[in-house]
Structure formats: structure tokens, C-alpha cells
Amino acid sequence: AQSVSxxxxxxxLSEAASLELGCNYSYGGTVNLFWYVQYPGQHxxxxxxxxxxxxxxKGIKGFEAEFxxxxxxxxxxxxSVQWSDTAEYFCAVRRTTGGFKTIFxxxxxxxxxx
Amino acid sequence: xxxVIQNPRYQVTQFGKPVTLSxxxxxxxxxxxxxxxxxxxxxxxxxxxxxxxxxxxxxTPDNFxxxxxxxxxxxxxxxxxxxxxxxxxxxxxxxxRAGDNEQFFGPGTRLTVL
Numbered sequence: 001a002q003s004v005s006x007x008x009x010x011x012x013l014s015e016a017a018s019l020e021l022g023c024n025y026s027y028g029g030t031v032n033l034f035w036y037v038q039y040p041g042q043h044x045x046x047x048x049x050x051x052x053x054x055x056x057x058k059g060i061k062g063f064e065a066e067f068x069x070x071x072x073x074x075x076x077x078x079x080s081v082q083w084s085d086t087a088e089y090f091c092a093v094r095r096t097t098g099g100f101k102t103i104f105x106x107x108x109x110x111x112x113x114x
Numbered sequence: 115x116x117x118v119i120q121n122p123r124y125q126v127t128q129f130g131k132p133v134t135l136s137x138x139x140x141x142x143x144x145x146x147x148x149x150x151x152x153x154x155x156x157x158x159x160x161x162x163x164x165x166x167x168x169x170x171x172x173x174t175p176d177n178f179x180x181x182x183x184x185x186x187x188x189x190x191x192x193x194x195x196x197x198x199x200x201x202x203x204x205x206x207x208x209x210x211r212a213g214d215n216e217q218f219f220g221p222g223t224r225l226t227v228l
Contacts, residue, residue: 004156009154032215034216034217036217036219042221043118043204043219043220043221043222044157044204044206044217044219045219046216046217046218049216090156090157094215099164099169100145100147100162100164100169100208100210100215101159101162101171102159102217103156103159104156104157104158105156106154106155106156107154107155107156
């Protein structure tokens with residue numbers, strides 16, 4: 001069955017530290033890839049997405065992610081985090097065939113210390 | 115602003131007492147989804163509609179039903195809530211266009227079962 005794994009459930013960083021959150025998926029076909037973010041008290045919103053083309057995609061607020069097809073990975077990165085990046089981050093994968101189902105990872109809670 | 119609205123934000127019900135959660139959207143998206151999210155877990159897809167076409171996930175309990183009377187509205191009915199159904203319920207929408215089908219989420223309804 002298709003699955004999405006996020007390696008870290010909780011991450012604590014100091015401001016200005018670099019961030020990398022891991023995401024791996026199990027489906028072998030063509031996929032669309034997403035990172036969603038949920039700030040405290042707010043709803044889930046899109047951070048960035050990959051559909052095709054350049055495997056390095058840039059999103060809002062200085063985030064980027066790299067799709068490495070051979071590793072089935074879509075890791076999220078930010079060179080210098082801010083306190084306002086404290087949130088929960090979800091990786092999600094959608095097959096391009098067979099409907100609209102999107103599988104979410106369990107999420108990573110990031111806490112940035114000021 | 116175009117958005118996804120969920121009502122109520124908090125719902126308390128008694129064990130076995132039917133409850134209905136509602137979702138509306140002003141985005142005019144073809145696809146609407148219902149997810150169940152329990153604490154520290156990934157959002158789990160219950161079902162989705164592509165226009166009027168209903169798609170139930172294989173592991174969604176029969177206790178959960180849905181209605182979509184028109185493009186804008188979608189309802190989640192829980193016929194006989196059990197303690198295990200206490201969770202956050204998320205509604206989301208998307209287009210069906212390739213390359214443009216990220217999901218837009220509502221704020222969620224937190225269901226408590228007494």
C-alpha cells in the first residue's frame with residue numbers, strides 16, 4: 001500500500017539554524033508531491049508543490065524542497081529558520097492516475113526557539 | 115476572500131447520538147474531501163466527491179456518510195458516534211486540473227464524544 005514517512009516527529013531548533021525535514025514515499029509511479037504547513041491555531045495550507053520539471057521547487061517564506069526520484073524522497077529545507085516557522089509540517093503524495101486520493105505523512109512538529 | 119468554511123468549529127455530542135458536520139466553499143472547486151485527523155496522526159481520507167460522484171475509502175466505517183447537495187456544500191454525517199470517533203474533521207477542496215490540484219483546507223471541526 002502507498003505510504004508516506006516523515007522521519008522526525010519533533011524538531012527543536014534555534015533561530016537562524018538550518019532546517020531539513022525528511023519525507024519518503026512508497027509509490028513507484030508518477031506522483032505529485034506537496035508540503036503543507038499548519039501554524040498554531042490555523043488551518044492547513046500549502047507550502048510548496050512539485051508536479052513536474054525542475055526537481056528543486058521553491059515555496060513561500062523561503063522554503064524549498066528537492067524531489068529525488070531514485071530515493072523516493074521530497075525533503076523540505078530552509079537555510080535559516082525564524083521563530084515564526086514554529087508549526088507542524090506535513091508531506092503529502094498524490095498519484096497522478098487513479099483518482100484524487102492524497103496520502104499524508106504523520107507530520108513533524110517544529111519548534112523554533114527565539 | 116475565496117475560502118473553505120466549516121461549521122461548527124467545535125461539536126460535542128453524546129455516544130450514539132447522530133451528528134452532522136458541514137463544509138462550504140466559495141472556490142467553485144469540483145472536488146471536496148473529508149478527512150479525519152487524530153492527535154499526532156496524519157489526516158486520514160474518509161471519502162471525496164468529484165462533482166456528484168462519491169468515492170468512499172475502503173476502510174471508512176459505514177457509520178460515516180456524506181452528502182453533497184450542490185457544488186458549494188458538503189456534509190459529513192456520523193450516524194452513531196463512538197468514543198473512537200472523537201477527532202478533528204477536516205474538509206478540503208481542489209480542482210481536478212493536472213498541475214493545479216493542491217488542496218485547500220478549512221479550519222476543521224473538533225468533535226468530542228461524551
